[in-house]
Amino acid sequence: MILEALALATAGQDLPEQVAAGAMEAIMTGAATSAQIGSLLTALSMKGESPVEVAAFAAVMRAHAVPVQIQGEGRLVDTCGTGGDRAGTFNISTAAALVAAGAGVRVVKHGNRSASGRCGSADVLEELGVNLAMTPAQERATLEQAGIVFLFAQAHHPAMKHVAAARKELGIRTVFNILGPLTNPAGADSQLLGVPEPALLNLIPPVLQALGVGHAMVVCGGGLDEISTATATEVVEVKGAEILRYTLTPEQFGMPVRDLAELQGGDARTSAAIIRGILDSETGPYREITLLNAAAAIYLGGRAGDLAEGVRLAAGSIDSGAAAAALKTLVSVSRGEA
Secondary structure, three states, X not given: OHHHHHHHHHOOXXXXXXXXXHHHHHHHOOOOOHHHHHHHHHHHHHHOOXXXXXXXXXXXXXXXXXXXXXXXXXXXXXOOOOOOOOOOEOOHHHHHHHHHHHOOOEEEEEEOOOOOOOOOHHHHHHHOOOOOOOOHHHHHXXXXXXXXXEEEHHHHOHHHHHHHXXXXXXXXXXXXXXXXXXXXXXXXXEEEEEOOOOOHXXXXXXXXXXXOOOEEEEEEEOOEOOOOOOOOEEEEEXXXXXXXXXXXXXXXXXXXXXXHHHHEOOOHHHHHHHHHHHHOOOOOHHHHHHHHHHHHHHHHOOOOOOHHHHHHHHHHHHHOOHHHHHHXXXXXXXXXXX
């Protein structure tokens, strides 16, 4: 199947679902060579990946992931973006996840170490004290007690070892750069998914629909893969079969427009200090952008009727100490201390 996929992709043709799934199965099981993988990824990148292809790839990746079976009722929200915006901001989606958890949202944050920046979600959470080496049973217990769990991509996608060499040798963005947020091991049914390129606002929503995600917001903040306070943010909201498009600005929520330089992060220690400051109710640009992104997660989690209410709940999560408590419990339970 990998050869059929190669023939179609190099001819500039989109792969049918069955061919795309068969090619990814060959990749995930080690049946495809590095040369075949690299050639296919390059050809797909040159022609532009289709929603059918990406959905098929994501479904196969999910099937090969180490799953986390979550019990109980209520939505599961992920705040994982694609990364790759190279904006140098602090870990906004991680801070937002903690604030949303403090507001009562069940957060199953999927993420990894940094690939293109100085600090990924795994890096900053490890610096904050979270144990990344949990079993699925420990992850399930952590979510139950803390309201949030971090699902370390490296631990849940062992089949990715077959792709590592080809991706490293290629050194270009490929479809795998957007598959991470689409392959949550807990099967999150609601997502805040940031993308750095406006073109992905058209690609990702039908993929989410095909994968059965019930409610999602795909956001692009002027090249930032977050809801931005530095510029307007384009949003494509997926609600079942419905797709809505609109623009958000910080002024809509009574916030000033910030310079991107005011949102910069750094290494893991620097970003962890920023997040601790946010959770300690420090005011300023870090808090503002966290409030907006946490508001979206709270809205997607069904705790707020709209983003304005989400902002109020996010502020309450921080100022009441609930967000800080969520982090404290996440750390202690993940380390087997509670």
